Amino acid sequence: MSALTFTLKTRPDQRVDMSPLVCHALEKLDPTEIAAIKLHCGKRKVRVDELFTISGFDSTHILIKNSFSKLDYIGKDLDGGIIHVEGDAGAYCGMGMKKGIINVLGNAGIYAGCEMKKGLLEISGNAGDFLGGALAGNKMGMKGGLILVKGNAGDRVGDHLRRGTILIEGGTGDYCGSRMIAGTIAVMGNTGKFLGHNMRRGTLLLWNMPKLSASFNDCGSHTLAFLPMLFDSFKELNSPFAESENAFNRVQRFAGDMAEIGRGEVLVKI
Amino acid sequence: MIINGVTIDATFAEAFPMKGTRAIITAQNEKWAMIAAQAMTGFATSVIACGCEAGIERVLTPDETPDGRPGVAIMIFAMGGKGLAKQLETRAGQCVLTSPTSALFAGIDGGIRIPLGKNLRYFGDGFQTSKVISGKRYWRIPVMDGEFLAEATTGQVDAIGGGNFLVLAQSQPQALAACEAAIEEMKKIPNVIMPFPGGVVRSGSKVGSKYKSLGASTNDAFCPTLKGSTKKTDLSPDIESVMEIVIDGLSKEDIDKAMRVGIQAVCDLGSENGIMRISAGNYGGKLGPFHFHLQEIMA
Numbered sequence: 265m266s267a268l269t270f271t272l273k274t275r276p277d278q279r280v281d282m283s284p285l286v287c288h289a290l291e292k293l294d295p296t297e298i299a300a301i302k303l304h305c306g307k308r309k310v311r312v313d314e315l316f317t318i319s320g321f322d323s324t325h326i327l328i329k330n331s332f333s334k335l336d337y338i339g340k341d342l343d344g345g346i347i348h349v350e351g352d353a354g355a356y357c358g359m360g361m362k363k364g365i366i367n368v369l370g371n372a373g374i375y376a377g378c379e380m381k382k383g384l385l386e387i388s389g390n391a392g393d394f395l396g397g398a399l400a401g402n403k404m405g406m407k408g409g410l411i412l413v414k415g416n417a418g419d420r421v422g423d424h425l426r427r428g429t430i431l432i433e434g435g436t437g438d439y440c441g442s443r444m445i446a447g448t449i450a451v452m453g454n455t456g457k458f459l460g461h462n463m464r465r466g467t468l469l470l471w472n473m474p475k476l477s478a479s480f481n482d483c484g485s486h487t488l489a490f491l492p493m494l495f496d497s498f499k500e501l502n503s504p505f506a507e508s509e510n511a512f513n514r515v516q517r518f519a520g521d522m523a524e525i526g527r528g529e530v531l532v533k534i
Numbered sequence: 535m536i537i538n539g540v541t542i543d544a545t546f547a548e549a550f551p552m553k554g555t556r557a558i559i560t561a562q563n564e565k566w567a568m569i570a571a572q573a574m575t576g577f578a579t580s581v582i583a584c585g586c587e588a589g590i591e592r593v594l595t596p597d598e599t600p601d602g603r604p605g606v607a608i609m610i611f612a613m614g615g616k617g618l619a620k621q622l623e624t625r626a627g628q629c630v631l632t633s634p635t636s637a638l639f640a641g642i643d644g645g646i647r648i649p650l651g652k653n654l655r656y657f658g659d660g661f662q663t664s665k666v667i668s669g670k671r672y673w674r675i676p677v678m679d680g681e682f683l684a685e686a687t688t689g690q691v692d693a694i695g696g697g698n699f700l701v702l703a704q705s706q707p708q709a710l711a712a713c714e715a716a717i718e719e720m721k722k723i724p725n726v727i728m729p730f731p732g733g734v735v736r737s738g739s740k741v742g743s744k745y746k747s748l749g750a751s752t753n754d755a756f757c758p759t760l761k762g763s764t765k766k767t768d769l770s771p772d773i774e775s776v777m778e779i780v781i782d783g784l785s786k787e788d789i790d791k792a793m794r795v796g797i798q799a800v801c802d803l804g805s806e807n808g809i810m811r812i813s814a815g816n817y818g819g820k821l822g823p824f825h826f827h828l829q830e831i832m833a
Binding site: 427448486487489490492493497 | 600663664665666668674680
């Protein structure tokens with residue numbers, strides 16, 4: 265069956281809330297019903313067929329063509345199926361997703377994968393701030409699943425991260441892993457200032473030595489048995505994280521943030 | 535039925551339901567994985583007094599273990615789920631957690647989940663951390679040689695204990711040689727263990743005793759020195775030694791298979807090596823619902 269495809273006709277000036285266009289919400293709708301769904305676009309509500317040309321009918325596989333950075337909430341609360349985004353995604357892509365796969369070929373805006381619970385969010389370009397984080401005022405970010413960013417990510421990656429894994433092939437901005445409760449963030453590139461600020465538990469796995477705050481204590485170099493298993497779990501990904509030559513089990517371990525309970529760790533490849 | 539001069543008695547082994555589990559122990563090398571496995575499965579020959587029956591199932595190559603290191607699969611069987619969980623946890627805590635470079639993983643993915651490292655984590659005194667990898671939770675417990683990695687739970691499944699057969703020979707060395715040959719072959723069968731020392735038991739028991747405090751006592755019908763003393767001897771004058779192999783397994787089919795290869799290995803030695811009969815321990819069908827008929831198995 266051909267993927268249910270939404271091809272953007274023209275780029276609207278206002279931001280669009282794409283949250284109604286998720287696989288599980290469309291599975292029982294016929295094409296005319298899908299076309300009649302109203303999307304918030306700025307202060308207006310517009311029909312889907314006003315913004316998109318619709319083709320295909322397999323709602324378990326949604327394709328968004330000509331996507332750009334103002335299409336927000338793509339795959340919000342996704343509960344199974346695949347969403348393929350050709351172009352950029354706006355803010356809140358994959359927010360709260362429960363199951364399934366979102367694949368963004370371009371960049372993703374702020375709060376991508378925020379508070380997601382399960383599934384896979386793959387971003388081929390860069391990701392904005394608060395990747396996998398918690399919404400403002402909330403105390404718990406991503407609770408499960410995996411986010412893979414092939415480019416760079418902004419500030420506050422994994423803010424309040426509770427569980428799950430964030431993999432970044434490039435670098436990150438400041439405050440990466442801030443206020444982490446648990447989970448894993450792995451960064452192949454460089455990280456910014458205030459890494460792991462106020463993190464409680466969890467693991468920041470780095471390929472390059474970061475500039476650490478004084479509230480992280482050096483625990484020495486170690487061979488850790490869980491690391492090969494962690495890398496092994498990435499082997500199905502289309503990423504350098506899956507390549508055995510990038511795996512390692514020898515690390516310098518820093519414990520922190522001692523300004524918090526200090527049960528977190530920064531592991532740096534040696 | 536006679537195979538290579540060895541008589542296969544028209545009798546059956548009587549087995550009973552148990553709960554079983556498997557754990558995988560890995561270490562820096564096979565030597566230390568085996569040391570931990572031997573410690574964990576020590577003093578676990580019979581539920582009569584050990585609380586469980588345990589044994590080494592087989593050695594695992596690095597590509598068969600979760601952490602890519604050499605490993606050993608061990609199995610533990612007990613009469614109930616609670617007892618099994620207690621034995622598993624105690625043994626893991628005292629024998630694997632303490633063993634240098636070791637790590638401990640679940641050997642059964644399905645079944646009822648019982649704690650493996652879930653409670654051992656408290657040894658970490660608050661410094662323990664967990665990692666969920668591919669949907670499974672692992673505990674990293676800081677210890678003096680680095681970190682002890684243990685999967686949180688393993689699977690408990692229904693199992694069968696007490697499959698057995700007796701080797702009746704003209705002499706003690708011949709009985710032992712035959713049992714050694716049988717164990718060698720039976721070790722190749724998955725999902726079974728032979729929990730007695732070296733897989734062989736020389737003190738097979740019967741249910742009950744003249745002493746009220748004992749639930750089991752020597753199987754006098756198969757004791758060669760009692761041929762003239764006990765009325766119920768099952769031994770002919772030419773039999774001087776009897777040894778038993780007990781098998782616990784995850785299913786009837788697994789035990790069937792293990793008994794078949796074991797008995798066949800004994801029969802391959804044949805009467806020319808002093809092996810006279812193969813028999814089995816049963817209690818008239820009153821003890822356990824699983825009956826392993828020797829002649830059916832060897833048919």
